[in-house]
Amino acid sequence: MPDSLGPRLKVGVVVPSTNTSAQPELDALRPDGVTNHTGRMVIDDDPMLDEPGFGHVMHSIRLSTHPAIRSVTGCGPDCVIVGVSPESYWEGKESHGSVLDSMREAAGGRPVTMSPDAINAALEALDARRIAVITPYLPVGDDSVGRFFADSGYDLLNLHGLGMPSPARISHVSEAQLRDAVKEIDSAEVEAIVQVGTNVAMARLAAVAEFWLGKPVLSNNVVLYWHALRRNGIADRVRGFGSLLAEH
Template sequence: MTQSRGRARFGILVPFTNTNLEPDMALLAPDGVSMHFARMGGYDQDEIPDANQMHGLGAADLDEPLRLLQGVRPDVILYGCTSAMLTHGPVFDRGLAERIKADSGAETVTAAGALVHALQTLGVTRIGFASPYVPAINDMAVAFLAASGFDTVARSEVGDELDNYGQGALDPQAVLELGLAADHPEAEAIVLSCTDMRSVESIARLEQAVGKPVITSNQAMVFQAMQLAGIGEALPGYGQLLERERL
């Protein structure tokens, strides 16, 4: 384990228009863990981030951002876009994580895979799903989760086609309301999907309101990355998932 500030280094691949993943990681960073970022492209910043755009991001060449990120010798690499993997499916998602690990030598987490891992850890099978995506990507998300063993019993959408900056501009209150709209009596947990949505700031309030766990893309990535780095203590304030010890 490479020691940085006493514990570990997380290297994070960020879509180049994403404005909220880095602030979220600053909030979620465990003591002694340093966060290092590289930006990735493969989509048009002026287009609606629809299925074609996000599919392109998922298939984009990662050689250069990975090369730059490897300069800090990260212990864990986090692939920080959920929808890019949702549009490709679970097999592609797992394959990408394996390729990044093989190329970098670092343990690897993807946002979509981390959602699955978190839900498996909590032992739930029925969920409410919310995101800022266009409906076609939400359809793909539901299919991705179904293929991973989870039944989406309710889902909520923003109703408008948000551009790359509109997704990140949703404030925590809007995210809270989106999550509340995804609740259902049969849902055992609520999933807030998107690394650029300000979900982390809404987790505690939403869990209190619905009385069940809330899983977000960025929170789930940190949870899995901490496990892989051998960091087991609880992180209070950001949901039941991070409030449980991992070792």
């Protein structure tokens, strides 16, 4: 018999213990008959002001990601979302495949969604190659994100880092800050704006920005959930969070 609350799809989600944005945003995106089940990568709110500090946070995430994935597989999810951005980009495009393979292995072979794959699929669906990117990081994190997109063949026209000094502080980014960042990086040449960082609450603001700009604005959490739904046979159009979930 199927799960009584999640007969269509059970989604495992793992996020850092410092992340307070991904869980409520992903829960707001659920179609009827789909449930989310969240595990936590236990990390400290260490500073990310320079490369050694950022590297220490990455090391903590790596140590705790597989245990967090295993913590959600006991409920029998159909797929797993790994809701952490830096690990996806830090070592570059060439290493992403091996990282993804290790996540699938920890998930018992289940489909795993990570930010690079979800964003690539979204930009392909939107036929957008000329992009601008918003990150929550200081330059040490921005550099790895920018390099990943450039190496993936995108024309990266602009990148804006919000300069958050630690993992938990990322959740303090306000909608006003995001509005200003969108205005700063947009131009007539930009085909889509991409926000990375799952502890940034941008789902609602992205939809509003799309309306005013007349172009796609992709929130990291919305893109992750869209990818997980579509890969696993859920085609429901969810409105109020941007054109990706509403139209693709």
